[in-house]
Amino acid sequence: MAFLRRTPHRSPLVDANSDAFASLSKNNLAEQPLDRNRLHDFDYLTLGLAFLLVALGLLTIYSATYNPETGGWLTAYCRRQVTWFAIALIAGCGLFIFHYNYLYQAAYPLYGLGLLLLLAVDLAGSKHMGATRWLSIGGMNVQPSEFAKITVILALARYLSNRRLPPPYNLKELLTPAVIVALPSILILKQPDLGTAMLIILISGVVIFIAGITRGTIITITISAMTAAFTGWHFLHDYQRQRILTFINPENDPLGSGYHITQSKIAIGAGKLFGKGFLKGTQNTLHFLPEQHTDFIFAAYAEQWGFLGTIILLALYFAFLFRTLNIAMEARDSFGSYLASGIAAIFFWQVTINIGMVSGLMPVVGIPLPLFSYGGTSMLTSLVLISILLNIHYRRKA
């Protein structure tokens, strides 16, 4: 994997231990202009991998929404996805111009805004399928929990990088980060959206782990998490319990809640080694597969391209994740490192949970496959996150 770990031109970085971002000044920012001579510092590989994933996603969205009766070379979903991709690309480019340290400054205010939006959802959100997750702002439906994912990472990265106390941290020293994670998680859990709440906790866990925690803390957290899981069962909504139960035995209720998992497994399995071929997946085109262009798009892909196709897709994701972690390790300061590892964690957990879910390894939670699934919010968030990653990478040399 040596090619993935591009050695920096200069030996790394300011010692993150000593920098508490006192160096963050207008001067410092001015030192990092967009220099044409430094274009080779840009991480083309990560961006290329991301674009490749988006392209494969578009192809799969096309096959999943293709209607043989109406035909057409692009389905409406494809067109919308391309539009969102373009919007996201512009947003990402715009963000890239600014030094990511502006995010350091904005971290706490953004975190506060995230909490406010979540509170607003709690008070004035619109109900959709039994859950209040959406907020209508000027005719646009916004899902603040998506936004909160990023703001929590930002707040955590700032807090941890700001900290003078050297890691690893023990339980007591992790109290403040725990509060930073807990506040939005509880609000999201109230919506109720167990999946996203868990996701935020898992992502934050990776960031805190990379920052460094004591062995005792790991053990304590593991034990308390398990007890929490058992007691938490009582506080789960019926549909959440049902999801976990059908996850354990999906064939129990083939046309009810286990339907998703059963059909998804059939679609993946029916792909066999070489797949049924492009547009030839019957599970997909005959709509046996639910949500075949959003959360279950991996199954639609697997049916058409088989095991070989899924191996290639997994390899692409793995390479992409490997690169993002590398960016984290090469960042010029600890804020960049924590932020990049948080972003890596977001991608990592989403991919793992999504593929684990459609292949029947995990319960069904509504988490899309990043860069691949149809959906504007997901596409926008993903590209903005990649833009931040590239930003951190581009400015890795102090």
Added chain:
Amino acid sequence: MANVDNSKKSKREQIAANGRVIMIVMGLIVASITLRLWYLQIVQGEHYNQKSQDNRIRTRRVRALRGIITDRNKEILADNSLGFNLQLIPENIERIEEVADLLAAQIEDLEAGTIVNLYQKTPTCARHQPITLKKNLSPNELARVEARKLELPGILIETEPIREYPYDEVCSHIIGYLGFVNDRELALPAYKSYARDDLVGRSGIEARYQEYLRGEDGQRHVEVNARGRELSAYTIQPAQSGKNLELTIDIDLQQLAFELMGADVGSLVAINPKNGEILALVSTPSFSNNLFATRISAKDWQRINNDPLRPLQNRSIQGRYPPGSTIKPLIAAVALTDQIITPLTSFSCSGTMTLGNTRFRCWNRYGHGKVDMYRSLRESCDVYYYNLATRIAIDRIAAYGSQFGLGRTCGIELAEEKSGLLPSSSWKLKNVHDQWYTGDTIAICIGQGYLTTTPLQVAAMYSVFANGGTYYKPHLVKEINKPLNSSTNQSPSRRAVGTRVEISNKHVQAIRKALWQVVNDKRGTAFKSRITIKGCEMAGKTGTAQVVKQSLEDLKGSKDTPWRFRDHAWFAAFAPYNDPEIAIAVLVEHGGHGGSTAAPIARQAIEFYLNKTK
């Protein structure tokens, strides 16, 4: 967890060390997902592939078309036509109350409440499947629904082959009708190949030839999507249409006969005496078997089933009537054969005959005088036959009559045939617990008493006289599985095998001559109905069968006699006299005299038939 130790390090060191741990964990998780996919796609791939096939491919039954029934000239009597069924797809309907109200206003016998109820009863998993609201819409209803199609989303018209009988009530007793197979039958092994919605013949030819007519259902693979909508279909086993039947019936004659019977209650049976082919088999009143082609409405069923005249009864084969004087040629034949009389042996008729204490009357109370066999038939003298009755044993009559088809079912291809009754002394002992008296024989010899016959039996009996002494089994089916448009006979016509009746040619010719006189001699009882066309002369015998005992005799004959007490009118005949092509029996219930009521009907039918076939 080598990298996680509690010694304080720089943030940079921590990130590098812990990042590597995360990379390893990530690698492990991706590896386990790969393993899972390998299990699903490679190890279980074939299993899931099969499941995906099962998901989309459904096997549907292709209903075989029922065989077509035609008459002897290939005129279609039972056909398959398109029926239009009104259906509703629950998932496509938003405001069921509006749709239900609108439909109820357009369609007869359909109530808004029923529709709403059906809609609400449908379980979620079946909401994409159409529910049939009404079968076989009338053209009017169809037009009304089509016109409001835009206001009726989720309502669709499905086509389905339905049985159609172009001649309707003219031959509904022959053809019969269909009904849905019921749960009790479905449990029987004989109905193994039937499904719930199948129609089976419930009477007539439809019932008797069910196995021939139904054909063999085929199979079709249908590709469906997740909502159960059919996308494409391919036949894996084509349906085999049922075999076509060609009947011996001449539908023109049948129709004319039906019209001639008019409002009369009774029966007309016409047979080709040369082979036993039934040319017409009419029973009145009749019913519309088209009503049964789809589920018959309760109202129609009540009306048909509760009619006091019992239209569902096929009087031709189920009506058991005293044959009256139409039996006399048979009695004469047995007497001639047993050499009790010669055709010229005469008895004296004074209007009555006394046996013991009982006086038996002739219909002519003034008496016929000297009567030989010819005159006895020509003028239908009763006393002549009273004399024969004292000389012939009843068991001999029973045995002899049986050769003509009396007292037993003829074996016509209709399930409901009745045998009538040709009594014997042992029959009486067993059933009436009394010995046989000569008085009983006297009644038998003029076609009364215990003796009952069906019109079919009378026609078959006269066929024997017509053809000179051979009994052919009457039958209705001429050909099986003869394709409509082929000129070649696939199955050669069943050769009629007759059995010779115990009668000499000389005697049968004597009886034929007497029967000729009945119609063509001006003293004959049916002289008014004679056929004057040369070469088409008819021979026959009238009959007037008493319905009530002679003690009520005085009531009879007057116009005031209640209908149900009036005599049954019979006329049995054949023509042309020299080479008969048709033998016929006409019965008009409570029709009075055979000569005046039944004979004209027979004459017109014969004239029509001979004209047609000439």
